[in-house]
Amino acid sequence: MGINQLYYRCLFLCVCLGASVHIASGQKHEFGNRFEGSYQNQANTDLDIIGVLRSPILFNSPSTLSVKFFLPATGLATAKVLVEAQEITQSRNYFMQSKSFPVRTTEWNAFSPWPTTDVIDTLGVAPQNLAVTTSYIDQSGTRVYLPADVNIGVAHPLNTYIIQFRTAWSIHSLDEKLTASDGTSIPLKTIECSADPSCVLYDAGTSHAMSLDMSNQPDGFYNLQLIGHVPNKFSPVHATVTFYHRKA
Amino acid sequence: MSTGETRVRPWVKWIVGGTWLVTAIVVLFLSQAHLPTSATITLHTREVSLGTDVTAMLNSADQTQLTVSGPAQFKIIMASGTNDGPAKEDAEIIEAPNAASSCSFYRVHAEPLHLVDTDREKPGDERITLLWPQHSDADLIALRVRQNIRGSLTGNAESGRPTSFLCSGIAPSASRGDIFQGTPSGDAETTFQTMGDAQIIFHEESPESLEGNMAVTGPVRIEHVDPIDGGQTIATLLDPPSPGKNQIVFDYFARTVSLDKTDIVEITPGKDLYVTSLIVNNGIGLQMHGTVKDIRVGSGTNNLHSCMPSVFDLLTSKQRVFGAIPSAVAFILGIFEAMGMLPKKKGTT
Numbered sequence: 001m002g003i004n005q006l007y008y009r010c011l012f013l014c015v016c017l018g019a020s021v022h023i024a025s026g027q028k029h030e031f032g033n034r035f036e037g038s039y040q041n042q043a044n045t046d047l048d049i050i051g052v053l054r055s056p057i058l059f060n061s062p063s064t065l066s067v068k069f070f071l072p073a074t075g076l077a078t079a080k081v082l083v084e085a086q087e088i089t090q091s092r093n094y095f096m097q098s099k100s101f102p103v104r105t106t107e108w109n110a111f112s113p114w115p116t117t118d119v120i121d122t123l124g125v126a127p128q129n130l131a132v133t134t135s136y137i138d139q140s141g142t143r144v145y146l147p148a149d150v151n152i153g154v155a156h157p158l159n160t161y162i163i164q165f166r167t168a169w170s171i172h173s174l175d176e177k178l179t180a181s182d183g184t185s186i187p188l189k190t191i192e193c194s195a196d197p198s199c200v201l202y203d204a205g206t207s208h209a210m211s212l213d214m215s216n217q218p219d220g221f222y223n224l225q226l227i228g229h230v231p232n233k234f235s236p237v238h239a240t241v242t243f244y245h246r247k248a
Numbered sequence: 249m250s251t252g253e254t255r256v257r258p259w260v261k262w263i264v265g266g267t268w269l270v271t272a273i274v275v276l277f278l279s280q281a282h283l284p285t286s287a288t289i290t291l292h293t294r295e296v297s298l299g300t301d302v303t304a305m306l307n308s309a310d311q312t313q314l315t316v317s318g319p320a321q322f323k324i325i326m327a328s329g330t331n332d333g334p335a336k337e338d339a340e341i342i343e344a345p346n347a348a349s350s351c352s353f354y355r356v357h358a359e360p361l362h363l364v365d366t367d368r369e370k371p372g373d374e375r376i377t378l379l380w381p382q383h384s385d386a387d388l389i390a391l392r393v394r395q396n397i398r399g400s401l402t403g404n405a406e407s408g409r410p411t412s413f414l415c416s417g418i419a420p421s422a423s424r425g426d427i428f429q430g431t432p433s434g435d436a437e438t439t440f441q442t443m444g445d446a447q448i449i450f451h452e453e454s455p456e457s458l459e460g461n462m463a464v465t466g467p468v469r470i471e472h473v474d475p476i477d478g479g480q481t482i483a484t485l486l487d488p489p490s491p492g493k494n495q496i497v498f499d500y501f502a503r504t505v506s507l508d509k510t511d512i513v514e515i516t517p518g519k520d521l522y523v524t525s526l527i528v529n530n531g532i533g534l535q536m537h538g539t540v541k542d543i544r545v546g547s548g549t550n551n552l553h554s555c556m557p558s559v560f561d562l563l564t565s566k567q568r569v570f571g572a573i574p575s576a577v578a579f580i581l582g583i584f585e586a587m588g589m590l591p592k593k594k595g596t597t
Contacts, residue, residue, distance in 0.1 A: 128318075128347055129319075194412070195354035199354055206317050208348050208416060210426075
């Protein structure tokens with residue numbers, strides 16, 4: 001190997017190393033189809049929806065991820081679907097936000113490529129600590145979630161959804177209410193800390209998941225209400241997840 | 249021929265000038281340089297992260313509630329009564345697959361947590377973060393660790409209020425869904441091991457129960473990195489319960505540095521810095537003692553400055569006087585020479 005070759009290889013290595021250190025140091029980076037890095041651009045609320053998935057996220061690094069989702073008829077001239085990812089337990093402040101990408105209504109769509117080598121591997125974000133939402137804003141201004149299947153090429157969507165949320169308050173019990181678009185109420189469970197009347201089911205600042213079996217429900221729009229009762233606080237905290245269910 | 253003027257000889261000029269210059273340089277260096285020194289640091293904060301190489305941390309303590317969030321495996325011995333014989337114990341293995349999974353244990357006695365030595369490259373690599381979440385109980389503290397942790401719990405039931413547990417977001421099995429709750433067997437030990445990023449939340453029964461010594465081997469940061477504002481660091485110091493103060497006392501100097509609530513603090517530990525007390529009381533009351541290499545304080549990451557005593561501060565009054573003697577002698581020498589009071593060689597005028 002000539003001196004020149006060695007020099008350019010060293011220079012390339014230094015540039016790569018510098019880029020890695022730059023990403024690890026916490027910045028927002030622009031890639032072809034997305035912004036990704038160690039940042040956060042969402043304000044936290046009492047109960048944040050951080051993931052709406054239709055299968056667990058599993059991959060071995062390095063991989064190129066793909067996010068598969070079904071987009072219903074939106075009634076919009078142009079549907080702008082947003083794919084966002086963040087950590088379930090924030091330790092590196094990882095965040096990904098898609099740029100505008102072409103989608104087709106009433107069809108299965110995919111957001112790709114999303115290589116883990118760009119940021120995920122550099123920051124050391126584990127698949128088990130990744131939450132992903134895919135959504136669009138409808139005509140009434142409501143965010144509609146599209147349960148997503150994050151995969152590495154072979155999709156395996158399920159009809160049991162995983163709803164991941166983060167609570168800013170300590171919660172004693174959580175009511176889950178599901179309503180179909182025609183107003184039909186579908187009974188769900190209430191999870192309650194039964195150890196004592198003021199015990200804590202979910203601590204403040206923690207993230208949790210609930211599973212929602214939709215295998216017996218017809219396709220359509222649904223509203224999932226999460227109502228958290230806070231010990232020693234009169235008003236509960238709540239979040240509404242409007243989503244479109246499409247059987248896999 | 250004598251002109252009546254007194255000429256200062258060059259070698260005297262050099263001696264006087266050189267002595268003053270060297271003294272000035274030495275004083276400047278001593279006032280800027282600082283050596284590791286012993287300090288006692290008392291802080292009340294909402295968040296602290298530090299590097300440690302301990303294998304076991306936090307004392308055994310009674311907890312009204314202990315929650316493990318994140319990928320983990322639990323082994324719980326369940327009590328199950330039978331009609332035709334004594335109660336038998338069944339071990340339940342619970343898999344928590346991801347960071348949104350959690351298991352809460354109510355009224356338990358927790359043993360010290362053990363960091364599992366899986367891929368530790370060098371001691372002091374482990375960073376732990378202790379948080380006192382907002383909108384939470386006064387006695388709550390969260391511990392975040394990247395490395396795997398092993399822990400064990402035993403029942404600490406009160407009259408009429410048994411030890412119990414509730415797990416959610418867990419991997420479903422043939423006999424249960426993703427939520428599972430129950431009562432562990434009386435004195436049986438429940439064990440758990442986290443796998444990767446985990447958060448363990450303690451609800452202390454008494455505020456003093458986290459007291460203990462923990463070696464600090466990596467930088468201590470009293471700050472919060474705010475992801476909403478592009479990684480901006482924000483201060484986390486809180487008003488300590490009366491009569492406490494947020495302060496740094498340098499043990500061998502008459503020097504105390506008081507800290508403001510808006511201060512960010514970064515501490516570089518020396519060879520023997522320890523967390524000597526950790527009390528949860530409307531925040532995290534932290535006391536550290538031992539050698540520190542540097543302590544930087546400021547209102548932002550670009551505004552941090554060392555508050556360490558300088559080497560000059562290390563000198564006693566007597567040493568400073570001795571240090572000033574050469575300059576004084578050179579000064580007197582210069583005056584004598586200027587006045588012509590120094591003897592000259594024969595043949596010179």
